[in-house]
Amino acid sequence: MPDKGMGRACSDVPEVVEQITRWVKEYVKAPVFIKLSPNSTVNEKIAEHVKLAGGAGVSATNTMFSFMDPEHNMDPYPAVGKNKHVYYGGAAGSILRPIALRVASTIAANPDLKDVSIMATGGIVNAQHALAYTMFGGASVYQVCSAVQEQDFSIINDLTTGLKALLYLSQRKDLTKNGWKGQSPPVLKMQKLRKYTN
Numbered sequence: 679m680p681d682k683g684m685g686r687a688c689s690d691v692p693e694v695v696e697q698i699t700r701w702v703k704e705y706v707k708a709p710v711f712i713k714l715s716p717n718s719t720v721n722e723k724i725a726e727h728v729k730l731a732g733g734a735g736v737s738a739t740n741t742m743f744s745f746m747d748p749e750h751n752m753d754p755y756p757a758v759g760k761n762k763h764v765y766y767g768g769a770a771g772s773i774l775r776p777i778a779l780r781v782a783s784t785i786a787a788n789p790d791l792k793d794v795s796i797m798a799t800g801g802i803v804n805a806q807h808a809l810a811y812t813m814f815g816g817a818s819v820y821q822v823c824s825a826v827q828e829q830d831f832s833i834i835n836d837l838t839t840g841l842k843a844l845l846y847l848s849q850r851k852d853l854t855k856n857g858w859k860g861q862s863p864p865v866l867k868m869q870k871l872r873k874y875t876n
Contacts, residue, residue: 689715692727699731709734711797716742716777725785725794735795737821738782741768771824775801779815786816797821805840 688694695712702710712728714721716739725736743766746755754764778800785791798811799821811817825833847853 689718689724690720692720692723695724696727696731699728699733703732709795711735711737711795713737713799714739714781716740716774716781716800721781722785722788722791725788725791729791729794733794735797736785737797737799738785738815738817739774739778739800741770742774742777743767744769770800771828772801772803775803775807779810782811782815782817786814795819799823802837805837805844808837808841809844 688698699710699712710733712724712733712735714724714736718724721736721738728736745766748754749757754762757764778798782796782798785794786796796811796815796817797819798808798815798817801824802808802811802820802822803825808817808820811820820837822834822837
């Protein structure tokens with residue numbers, strides 16, 4: 679919605695986001711998280727105004743303004759009607775993760791925003807992605823959508839089990855002191871080449 683103060687148009691106007699946050703806070707008792715735009719250049723300022731308005735935190739991030747790959751004959755996709763109308767849309771899933779992680783990490787690194795909770799949103803497909811949002815993006819909660827659409831809700835169990843495994847393995851000093859990176863620990867006798875004789 680290109681109208682002033684609505685949708686993507688307000689993502690670069692901290693004062694408008696603050697006002698919207700206040701409106702929502704008036705009507706709900708649940709914690710209010712404002713979803714940030716990956717297209718914005720002032721997300722730290724937006725987070726500051728969310729905090730001023732009493733918001734619980736921010737969600738990093740919404741979809742990225744993008745253009746879908748055209749068909750093989752270069753027709754746009756999606757193409758609507760006889761005139762094949764097309765417009766920019768929002769890219770989500772794995773393509774969004776590096777951008778959303780950048781937004782989350784810049785907010786997490788800002789000492790003035792330490793009281794702003796961060797919800798990780800964008801391209802979480804496995805437990806390692808979720809953990810990266812916590813370690814670098816300061817996230818305390820996750821939001822998963824595209825991965826569920828691509829698989830099903832069983833991926834939540836996979837993510838939970840994977841996070842438990844990663845946290846356990848990160849505490850295994852006997853593995854990490856030797857530069858272990860997630861593979862099975864090396865076994866010396868299995869690395870020796872067998873000597874063949876003619």
